[in-house]
Amino acid sequence: MSFLYEEKASRSALVDVVWRTVDTSDGTYLAAADACWDMIFSDLAAGGRRVLLSGPSSQPTPVPYTAGNRNIGVRFVQGCYFTHCAAADMCDRTIALRMPQATAFDLADVRWPFPDYETVDDLVEAFAAHGLLAHDQIVESILVGRPPGVSVRSVQRHFAKVTGLSPHHVRQISRARAAVNRLQTGEAIADVAYDLGYADQSHLTREVKRLTGCTPGQSQHRGEPV
Structure with a gap:
């Protein structure tokens, strides 16, 4: 760094x-x-x-x-x-x-x-x-897993207004960043994949690489903040 x-x-x-x-x-x-x-x-x-x-x-x-x-x-x-x-x-x-x-x-x-x-x-x-x-309270509710109390279409409008992205894309980003933060503390890739709900280790690898630019192995040794 x-x-x-x-x-x-x-x-x-x-x-x-x-x-x-x-x-x-x-x-x-x-x-x-x-x-x-x-x-x-x-x-x-x-x-x-x-x-x-x-x-x-x-x-x-x-x-x-x-x-x-x-x-x-x-x-x-x-x-x-x-x-x-x-x-x-x-x-x-x-x-x-x-x-x-x-x-x-x-x-x-x-x-x-x-x-x-x-x-x-x-x-x-x-x-x-x-x-x-x-x-936006609706966006916050979705990201922390609380029922938003509004329709799916309304949720999509709120995310578009706040981020310009879909709820699914924002959740993918949040999960990849959470994965990297845990990998940087020394946790095993397989454990992080399981705990965060990735289908398998390969799924985590693809998503982390696509959204952070680094593989999980590179993330474990990356000294820079995410």
């Missing part, structure tokens, strides 16, 4: 994790599919700053990094979404937001302050107070 990585829990229920990195060399990180919205705030080694907004990803995505860059990231929970744009238009897409000055960026026709690791939660709270972030 050619970057230093640190993460912390957020005080916001809309956030899965807040992380920061210092890139120690040039390289490319293969980000697994996550079906989540993400934001990345970078201080660039070449000078200047950058803010990226990423929609839900359905497949592994190569992410280049450059020595000297310092990055802060926010991965929002599945079920959380930005209200100013359609998820279908942002699925597997990352855009650079306009920065009229070094200390601010524009999003949804509003100017926001560029955060640091300590204040990024304040920014998330400001997004939510402005109505820019929302959370």
Whole structure:
């Protein structure tokens, strides 16, 4: 791993994790599919700053990094979404937001302050107070296995609105990420396949490779976060 990585829990229920990195060399990180919205705030080694907004990803995505860059990231929970744009238009897409000055960026026709690791939660709270972030209870219910109380067609509409993906695809992504997290702790591939409901070890191998870019064996020794 050619970057230093640190993460912390957020005080916001809309956030899965807040992380920061210092890139120690040039390289490319293969980000697994996550079906989540993400934001990345970078201080660039070449000078200047950058803010990226990423929609839900359905497949592994190569992410280049450059020595000297310092990055802060926010991965929002599945079920959380930005209200100013359609998820279908942002699925597997990352855009650079306009920065009229070094200390601010524009999003949804509003100017926001560029955060640091300590204040990024304040920014998330400001997004939510402005109505820019929302959370879909139907999506959350499906992902945690609770009966949603609505029709299958309604569930599909909710997932399309939040992620741009089908419920089945999001569940596949969640299971593959859970598999990798367990493999990285040293659990046996066969045990993980059984516990997570894969048909067999070959099924797990195909799905993990397709959705994370790495085989289960590679995942066991991968030092990078998923």
